[in-house]
Amino acid sequence: MIFYFTGTGNTKWVAQQIRKAIGEELFYIPDLIRKGQYQFELKQNETIGFCFPTHGWQPPRIVREFITKLSFSKKNTYCWALTTCGDNMGETMTILNKDLAAIGLQATTQFAVVMPESYVCLPFMYTDTEEKEHAKINLARKMLPHIISVIRERTTGVEELVKGGTPRLYSYVIGAYFNARMVNDKKFTVDEDVCIKCGKCEKVCPVDNIQGTPPEWIHNGRCTSCLACYHYCPVHAINFGKITRKRDQYYFNKRGDQKS
Template structure:
């Protein structure tokens, strides 16, 4: 089985390719959190986890799921199951996989294989962060496709002790200092707003929110402020009129979600 979380679609693309190649169940973390998070495994079943890196850490919704996760196996021996992790990030993963691995150990699981896929940038809520140029976006997706194809061979053959991670410079500092501050202070829906003059009341923002954090009231989006937001910016990036903003900083920033160029062109 493959557990995944995705906001703007980068990780969903990777998870779907994995599911198609392995023939294994694809389970969306926000939906699974509504249930018991208890799963039965066949003895030969692989366990995959796919998620984006948020501030050089696993997203808090993934951590929440992992805390709740339990397994039932015929042999009651989790070490028999091949476990892999695929993360997506705009430039580097820091120590996100190491942090995730530490949590997995409590479930009796050890990671056999892990890879980070460098995908187009979608986080634009800081002064120095922008979406990629069309050329850079295409280059990243082309390389990620090659990297994922190579990863599929490794996963299908259950090869172990392979970690293909782009950690970036001073990964401990970025994950445990910068990332800790980011995930504690900046993961919030409180700065989202809608320009009522631009909004066309299509409701797309609510439909694409992976955690159900947006309700439509009188045709306009309202964020629940109930800590369910992951700051994935899916609502912002999907708005056809660029009517949604996060504070003032995103008013002149680009928009991105996986497949947006095909969707925009109508192909």
């Protein structure tokens, strides 16, 4: 079974490719949380996989909180994890494995797959150029057969990660501050004269934090700063403060030219 979280579709695409190849069931974490489903019966020879984007050099809060409630019929099974990131992922997998250890699991095989950038709420953060976007996706596509082969063969001890030059600084200092102080919905706004009231932002929000048209943020404390509401808005009516007014939008297959 594969548990995944996605904001702008990068991780969903990767998880879907793996699911198609290994034939195991794919579970979207927000859907499981809505249903309160945390207990699972493992089938014979079934693996446990986690796919998620790196948020501020750490696993997303929603993934970490979900893991604390997970329970399996047996735990002596093959467990693997994959994170997508725009550049590097620091000590994300170390943090993940500490969370997994608390429920008796360890991801003994770990991957990082670089995908197009989607976080644009800091002065130095931009979406990738179209050329770079395609290059990242094409490289990810070439990596997937190897990743799938490793998972199929139940190979342990694999760590194919992109930690960056100072991973502990990224995850435990910068990332800790980012995830504690900057993951929130306080700065989201909508230009009501631009909004076409399509309701897409409400539909794509993974934590049900948006309601109505024009959208209103509920401020339920569950925002993951995935920016799905911003990126999927067809008319760029949603912004996070002033900075995203000068930023582009991205979601996987936005241009409709990527193969499944």
